[in-house]
Amino acid sequence: MDQRRGLLIILSSPSGAGKSTLASRLRAWDTSIRFSVSATTRAPRPGEEHGREYYFHSREEFESMVARGDMLEHAEVFGNFYGSPKGPVAAAIDAGQDVLFDIDWQGGQQVRNSSLGKHVLSIFILPPSIAELERRLRSRGQDSDDVIDARMTKSRDEISHWPEYDFVLVNDNLDDTFARLQTIVSAERLRLSQQPALVDTVRNLNKEFEERT
Amino acid sequence: MDQRRGLLIILSSPSGAGKSTLASRLRAWDTSIRFSVSATTRAPRPGEEHGREYYFHSREEFESMVARGDMLEHAEVFGNFYGSPKGPVAAAIDAGQDVLFDIDWQGGQQVRNSSLGKHVLSIFILPPSIAELERRLRSRGQDSDDVIDARMTKSRDEISHWPEYDFVLVNDNLDDTFARLQTIVSAERLRLSQQPALVDTVRNLNKEFEERT
Numbered sequence: 001m002d003q004r005r006g007l008l009i010i011l012s013s014p015s016g017a018g019k020s021t022l023a024s025r026l027r028a029w030d031t032s033i034r035f036s037v038s039a040t041t042r043a044p045r046p047g048e049e050h051g052r053e054y055y056f057h058s059r060e061e062f063e064s065m066v067a068r069g070d071m072l073e074h075a076e077v078f079g080n081f082y083g084s085p086k087g088p089v090a091a092a093i094d095a096g097q098d099v100l101f102d103i104d105w106q107g108g109q110q111v112r113n114s115s116l117g118k119h120v121l122s123i124f125i126l127p128p129s130i131a132e133l134e135r136r137l138r139s140r141g142q143d144s145d146d147v148i149d150a151r152m153t154k155s156r157d158e159i160s161h162w163p164e165y166d167f168v169l170v171n172d173n174l175d176d177t178f179a180r181l182q183t184i185v186s187a188e189r190l191r192l193s194q195q196p197a198l199v200d201t202v203r204n205l206n207k208e209f210e211e212r213t
Numbered sequence: 214m215d216q217r218r219g220l221l222i223i224l225s226s227p228s229g230a231g232k233s234t235l236a237s238r239l240r241a242w243d244t245s246i247r248f249s250v251s252a253t254t255r256a257p258r259p260g261e262e263h264g265r266e267y268y269f270h271s272r273e274e275f276e277s278m279v280a281r282g283d284m285l286e287h288a289e290v291f292g293n294f295y296g297s298p299k300g301p302v303a304a305a306i307d308a309g310q311d312v313l314f315d316i317d318w319q320g321g322q323q324v325r326n327s328s329l330g331k332h333v334l335s336i337f338i339l340p341p342s343i344a345e346l347e348r349r350l351r352s353r354g355q356d357s358d359d360v361i362d363a364r365m366t367k368s369r370d371e372i373s374h375w376p377e378y379d380f381v382l383v384n385d386n387l388d389d390t391f392a393r394l395q396t397i398v399s400a401e402r403l404r405l406s407q408q409p410a411l412v413d414t415v416r417n418l419n420k421e422f423e424e425r426t
């Protein structure tokens with residue numbers, strides 16, 4: 001009973017709301033937090049490494065992983081499959097480590113409904129404004145207007161799922177938002193279900209009561 | 214929808230575990246937190262004031278309040294009735310203020326099962342040891358050995374209800390325990406159900422999407 005089970009910390013947001021930066025800061029703040037590296041069928045971009053940004057798989061490989069039940073969640077986005085391999089997550093939380101997921105609402109729903117769903121802490125990040133969201137997307141300089149438009153449509157869909165999350169943070173200031181994220185994660189770790197050692201603590205108190213009388 | 218509803222923050226612990234000190238610090242930290250002053254049928258002690266430490270009532274008055282449904286919870290302890298009047302609590306949380314309850318496990322159960330139960334945040338404080346608990350009780354110098362023994366028996370009963378709480382804190386160091394208490398209250402205020410203004414935030418984001426297309 002002594003071993004705490006880790007949390008599945010799900011961060012979702014429309015693209016450009018600051019989710020990746022917040023995820024990086026969270027991992028820098030507590031290096032025990034594992035990151036759930038997604039599997040994908042899309043081609044690697046320059047500089048991306050198998051097992052670091054993504055696990056890159058063929059469509060056939062991906063589909064057989066899904067068929068074997070090896071994916072905690074998966075979805076098709078813009079013609080490519082994305083998913084979270086289950087094995088590393090289960091191993092990490094059994095070892096008492098929290099695992100961070102950077103996934104969208106579809107993934108969030110599937111993880112919540114999975115066998116590990118009761119260990120989920122889900123947080124949605126909103127942009128302060130849509131103008132700001134678009135500005136951030138454009139400032140990356142990666143995408144054409146058509147791709148930007150498609151991302152904005154997807155963003156609107158993503159935002160519509162905010163009520164499904166435990167917490168929603170409006171990212172108007174990165175430092176403030178990160179402080180709130182730290183508070184949430186710290187508090188959740190104090191929750192009764194995250195403190196299996198309390199059973200021993202109370203057992204020892206009861207022993208003291210016995211010895212007193 | 215804009216008005217946040219307050220939380221009912223329940224602090225329970227055996228007598229001498231530091232609950233009252235933590236409650237005072239919490240109110241000093243955030244003066245918007247209201248304290249639920251209990252009603253009681255016990256006689257006032259020197260220095261106690263009606264409406265400050267307790268509302269002092271005759272047994273007849275108390276029983277008629279219970280009969281009218283004016284008590285959120287009540288119980289008999291050592292021959293006296295104690296209870297939490299419902300009216301001031303309902304008014305405070307409707308006005309968006311958190312209300313702090315210093316009550317035992319029986320009161321906690323009743324408040325959780327009351328009409329306001331869904332707004333409850335419950336925290337149990339454990340002493341680091343029973344020896345320390347007894348030391349603190351004796352150092353008050355108020356009570357005879359018999360009363361101390363009765364309190365210790367009640368403490369054991371109180372401690373047995375720790376699994377009913379959202380959070381359990383072992384008060385081995387007052388500053389650390391208070392910091393954890395602050396973290397818990399701060400995080401709970403960020404929870405979705407405590408952020409009704411998000412509905413307007415998202416409505417405004419959707420307006421921006423409309424205007425864009």
